Amino acid sequence: MTYQAPLRDMQFVLYEVLHGDQVLPALPGFEDATREIMDAMLTEGAKLAENVIAPLNTSGDREGCLYDPETKSVTTPSGFKEAYKQFAENGWTALASPVEYGGQGLPHTLNTLAEEMVCSANLSLGMYPGLTHGAINALTSYGSDELKNRFLPKLISGEWTGTMCLTEPHCGTDLGLIRTKAEPQADGSYAISGTKIWITGGEHDLADNIVHLVLAKLPDAPGGSKGISLFLVPKFLEDGSRNPAFCGGLEHKMGIKGSATCVMNFEDAKGWLIGEPHKGLQAMFVMMNSARLMVGLQGLGIAEAAYQTSLGFAKERRQSRSLAGPQEPDQAADCIIVHPDVRRMLLRQKATIEGGRALAYFTSMQLDIAHNAESAEQREHADDMVQLLTPVVKAFLTDEGFFCANDGLQLMGGNGFTQDWPVEQFVRDARITRIYEGTNGIQALDLVGRKLGMAGGRPLKRFFAMLEEHCKDENAPHVGELKAAMAKLQKATLWLMQNGMTDREQAGSAATPYLRLMALTALAYFWSRMARVAREQLDNGSSETDFYQAKLHSAAFFMAKILPQTSSLLTEIEAGKDSLMAMTLEQF
Template identity: 50%
Template sequence: MSNRYEAPIRDMQFALYDVLGVDRVLPALGHEETGRELVDAVLEEAARFAGTVLAPLNEVGDREGCSLDKATGEVKTPTGFRQAYEQYVEGGWPGLTAPAEFGGQGLPHVVGFVQKEMIDSANLAWGNFPLLGHGATEALRHHGEDWQREVFLKPLVSGEWTGTMCLTEPHCGTDLGLLKTRAEPAADGSYSITGTKIFITAGEHDLASNIVHLVLARLPDAPAGSKGISLFAVPKFKVDRQGKVGERNAVTCGSLEHKMGIHGSATCVMNFDGAEGWLVGQPHKGMSHMFTMMNAARLAVGLQGLGLSERALQNALAYSRERLQSRALSGPKQPDKAADPIIVHPDVRRMLLTCKALVEGGRVMAYHAGLMVDAAEGASDPAERERALALVDFMTPIVKGCLTEWGVECTYHALQCFGGHGYIAEHGMEQLARDARITTLYEGTTGIQALDLVGRKILKLEGAGLKVLGGMIRAFCEENGGNQALGAMVGTLATTAKEWEELTVSIAKAAAKNPEEVGAASYDYLMYSGYVTLAYWWARMAAAAEASGQPEGFKAGKRETARFYFERILPRTRAHAAAIRSGSASLMGLDEADFDA
């Protein structure tokens, strides 16, 4: 097993300081004490924890998986997971970005994004256990009653308890309007929750003393469809309004799913048999309340795709420098050896540079989304908060959809660099490829992200976030039109951004005549949006690198990778644009009965 991980702190710092200028921006967002020295200290310690505690457990978790004791309903996590979680809690990591009033440290979300990337690179399956505790904190903070925030948030923030998100049922996934779980009111103000939820990440485990399930269910008077869904907090052990923990609740893990990857993560079937729960927020408003948690989770899953890509790239690059096979086409590069390292071969470089371009560009794109979360919460100007929120809403499906799709691509490219050695378990590459596959599925598939982007963020919200991002791109192009270091990148970016706007208008016009055009264009529009956004960030990264005090080798790395991105990856937009313009006819023309003709 040679799968290794070392947090790329220098590139993370470049993204934070040189490109995004967080050390200059954060003081104006209510984080006056979050200076570079503090952020760097957090990064260094997070890197140590990820590299020395979590990374060595990645293969252990994949090999052992979780186990369910059917007699007790208890789930045991893989060897070392519980001890790692204890260290995580002792270090104060669960509350890194949570408000101080609930026991958190109140650091910026963008810092939490960096730490989250490290965790996901080191051990994605382990990282799923604390993941939804953060989402539960957000949902309860925004929608819970005062007593619920007092009782539930402090142990969630400390990591003493963890959380889950219980949406999916055996007969309904995306279409939650079909869910059947019901909630009956009790005399004491609580509710009796009955139903079955599936695919529940960290639904049962041995890491924390209690688990707070946030459950979607229907009240007796609920209208049909998604507008009749309410949200409930259902703890594993009952909790009253004063915070007293009581007996085991009537919620149990019925079984564990057998999965393609993330074996160390407990994916549970959860049975609620009249379990005691508490209404969170307004009756029949559960979907909107849950989306507070869902949107946070979607950005977090985007970081999972990024984290896996980074680890895969690190190992593929190391292997490509060491593995000797054949000679360079232009002649021997290491004549004193039997063959040259495979990094001299153009096709290996194609795969490595593709990963490098998508990882380093995706990192800045994700961190910027985190910074906009901070701006949406902390900017003093209401108009600035509104712009930041519009941008976060717009970028959430792009970050989630594209970073996870690129995660699958990068882990498979990295595996390919190993040849047959990548396909066997020895080097750990096949685990990364298997683990990556789930990221395009949970918290909303890529198709759902695409429909959200086009149907809601573009059509319903009239492209509010796109207008903000488009303005940023135009301003950059105007400022750097004469920047010789960027060469043709500025012109190409401006042209592509203009086409992006034209495609957006064309989809809106087509959808007004035929609703099928939304679904027909959505995937290609999502990917197009990701590629043009990444082009913007690569142009900014190239400019920032040239203006920085980084070593010449680092600058060259950014400059050449930016050139590769613009010449080799950005042209993918041509195919996506052609598909968008082709309309829905070729997709919808074949009769369902003729698919197997």
């Protein structure tokens, strides 16, 4: 089974549910983002993903990246360099980048759709341009005009790629512990020294240069995270000389083997300050938030690819008879898709993927509104949604990406466990998405510890107001189920306010189930919206009967079989920390 971009479903969410063909062109600067342009982008992106990128996924996994300790260089799997070149030359690296530096200036939402297709087709290959987009965002927001002019054009064209260098051997999420140093030089540059680990695309052969964005501390830096600065450190300097920023080796990983994950050693490498001294974390968060949304799409992309593979298998694999009696009496057995438990796994994938797609596209569209809307009120409202939902998109979609891949493997039985089928690779590749760019536990702490109280709780209030406004629609299906989920989420929020504000361990104990509770409530909202559109189209006599009826069936399945998890999640939250924290270290 080969990947096919789910264009009809992508268009359904973008146009019929979110009205992106009306909202996006109305934003200043996006007048050219017409439906005709967006459809052309989707069609061409699908061709590239299906015909160029996807065929390299299995071979890239088997071959992996090769490190040469003498030259300290990395060779990517066969075909990756040519595929990346085609990706860049066709303008995909420039899609949502600033026009003044060579970008196409199209909405970030379109980049989201392209990223989904690439991640479904070949996650390892898609990571090289993916992080470059984050570097472009950080440099655009905080770089000096000089740095922008020197580096943005070739990053945007894809001639160069970018990295994000945060983690060090002795510290992960707690960036206040970093030891990498930046010494000021007479020419205004800095000498960067230190070691970074788990650097995606830190060294490779796809592009002419690699631009590292590195967190480091100045000599006068205060302690902790308030003393972190951000620096731009290129692999090659403008005179063509090699900057001493070398790969010290590749990580040996469970999955994404075609992605070069490097140890990077900076040995008095020349770099330039991005933004203000000691305020690098603020600039890096622009890149991290972009990366977190991208990783959420990685989960969505892998889930879609796994679903397509297992669905194709279930329609062809014959085993036993239907519990309702033979469905194809002239055959030796029925296809396994007739069995309830097989359908449970398929529908769980389908309902989660399509609901998650709506959540991801909605959040991306809010990002475009937050950056480009004319009124400050619109920008603030949209940014509130982005801030609140980014950790939800990252954590929930990557959790579900792994669960869907796992369901796909389970459905296929022993076949799924072999390399004869791609699902075992999807399981391995998907697993890292729940860990990098901030583990999903960290995303939950970010949601509970930062986002809920942001601006006096304004983002959360606006989220609830959006759902409540929808519930007033008499034509919206499943409003009762949505209201019940909202009531549980509101009760959990009240519990956090009463218990978590005075006891941080209480908040920590509730964080992960709270994030999932919010995600399921959000998906219930989007499924209600999607079901309303589907019902309207059927009532209006649409010829796409099966497509829209499938939406209604999927919505009903989500409400009946997935949304009830909200009850157990609320129970878990209200149980508090006692059973978690009572045991002494010696008792483990």
